[in-house]
Amino acid sequence: MNFIKIVEALIAALYFCGAVVNVGGAVAGRKKAVRAGAALTLCGFGMHTGVLCVLIAAQWSTELTRSDFYFSLLAWSLLLIFFLLWWRLNASFLGLVAAPLALILFISSMTLGGTRLPLPPALSGLFFGLHIGALFTAIGLLAMACAAGAAYIVIEHKIKTKEKLSGFFKTLPPLPTFDKMNRLAVAAGFPLYTLGLISGFIWAGFTWGRTFSWDPKEIAAIFIWLLYAFLFHQRVMIGWQGRKTAWMVIWVFGLTIASMLGINFLLPTHHSFKS
């Protein structure tokens, strides 16, 4: 589909310009540039939505077997969460992370091409959809909270050590804004992550006949879930906030990404992107 390829190149170009203008604007402290960058990214996002819809509508059974589709979908859900957070929490600074990350994911999706995933009989589509949807939303939230957490840690350290906030740091919002991202990633992200895991296991039960098969990815996921659960408990029950929770979200997100890229590409697993 040549038309789709052209549109994809256009989307990548929009994401690229959006990311450059956004990051440049944020570093130079120009609000208008940040907005313009976000607007470019939003244009790309709109076209991206269209492309995804077309792909799913036209040939959804084959698309679901393509690894590039998932990267594209992850880029899309990341941006969706970014725009929602901007709209609800006025967290424009997240564009610093969301725009470049979406760009990288999208370009990887374009370069990956059509490597295949062994795909399930149609029966289990619901659980598979839940598995991908819930996990990707949780990962998107984690990515945003990870960026916010890094900012929190740096600024908190500066305040603690009485260092002056200057230049770029001065333009960032106050500490509670970053902590709000963290709360969202924990309070909403953890249930979603749990849902994603459970639906994955159920789907595996339907498709492979075994819910748990000691796949490296499954082991990693359980480990991350335990860490996530601990964070959820400390944050929601004990009332942890600030630095510790910021660090933990960074760990959870880092491990998730590591397991996604490392295990999916390098180790023998059901989740491999290689055919």
Next chain:
Amino acid sequence: MQYEICLIGLNHRTADVEVRELFAVKDSRALEERLLAAPGVREAMVVSTCNRVEVLGVGKAGNDLAGLAAAAWAGHCGREPGELTPHLYVHANLAAVHHLFYVASSLDSMVLGEPQILGQIKQAYRAAVENGSTRVIVNRMLHKAFSVAKRVRTETGIGASAVSISYAAVELAKRIFGDMRGQTAMLIGAGEMAELAAAHLQNAGVSGIMVVNRTLERAEELAKRFSGRAVSFAELITRLPEADIVISSTGSPTAIIRARDVKEVLRKRRNRPMFFIDIAVPRDIDPDINSLDNVYLYDIDDLQEIVEENLAQRQEEAAKAAEIVDLATEKFGHWLASLDLQPTIVDLLSFGENVAKRELKKTLRRLGPDVSPETEQALEILVLSISRKLYHEPLVFLKRRAREQSADKFIDLTRRMFNLDVETVPGDAHLDRVGDDEEGDFPLVGGEDCVSDAPVDKPAAAAAVSTVPTGPTGPLAEDGRD
């Protein structure tokens, strides 16, 4: 230059407070009127604040405007000019413009970058406008001063950071808590700085203030002032969990808040952040608490350091601001130069029109009475447009020169070249063109031949000025843009 701008004044650097008191101008309107009554003075404006008095005047060149202004000012205050002059600074023309821009941008303020002065100048200007004591030059000067001040504020960080201890504390609190509404501050002990900080916090939106003091009466008194609650000293630790911001300034020789108290308090608060400001010497709060998560402690030295850094930063930003002021002053100079140019343009165009009309008349006479009105009109349009087009290039040239440098030389050359000042004409025919005329009140241009001719159509000449196509860099075009 036809007119001279003069600004005299005194400020906190040139005059002690006693002198400033003596020469403070309470009724600026009266002084403006007194100054306007002096010979040759056309515009006047007075700014008087507790730190400075600035008297701005515009008048005919070569009249010792500074002396007139000083005399009027001293007279207004019932003093001798001799008492005033040693404390004065005097700026003429572009230096005066520069000074005004500099002051309005708060670069000359006692605390560098504090913006009150801009409001005071705006107020003084409004009063002067209502009083009718300003005209073209002062109006434009002030409008430019306001826009320069705005540029300085937005393009440099001169007013960006706190330069007082209490304000620095509030800025930090905003960083830590974000929204100040819903936060509670606890004031332990009293003292000017603590109260100032509490007042700043309240302005920033803090919703509750608790006052703790060893003597409960004193606490109640203070609590009343901030419409807060008084808390007895014994209850300090038990009430501490309610406080988000704690300002301590007691005379206690030992620490009154210890790290293990705070640990307990944090648990009760479910780790909600706390900000301790210790402005007591010796310190009231155990410095170790700064290592606890979600607890921030600043003592007086920390805050002092921030203030000093911010002041140093303002100093740096002031250099950038000075560049903006210099640039604006230069631009204003171009405008002033174009003011000088204006009469010459009018004269030159009128001269051309006169020649054209004279020749037209001769031609019409020769053609006799049979000429149709249409032809007559067409001929008139023809000769006038030729005369205007002929002068177009010289005018563009003059305008460009006027922007680049002092155009005096070229203006002078042009006037002599076209004999615009009619030097060969005997004294009685000489039209006084440097009279106290208004803008738009253009002098008649005449020569021997002209006298017999129809009088110059003054409005037409004036209109011609605006119809002259201006080069892209012409001062008139620039005026339109601003």
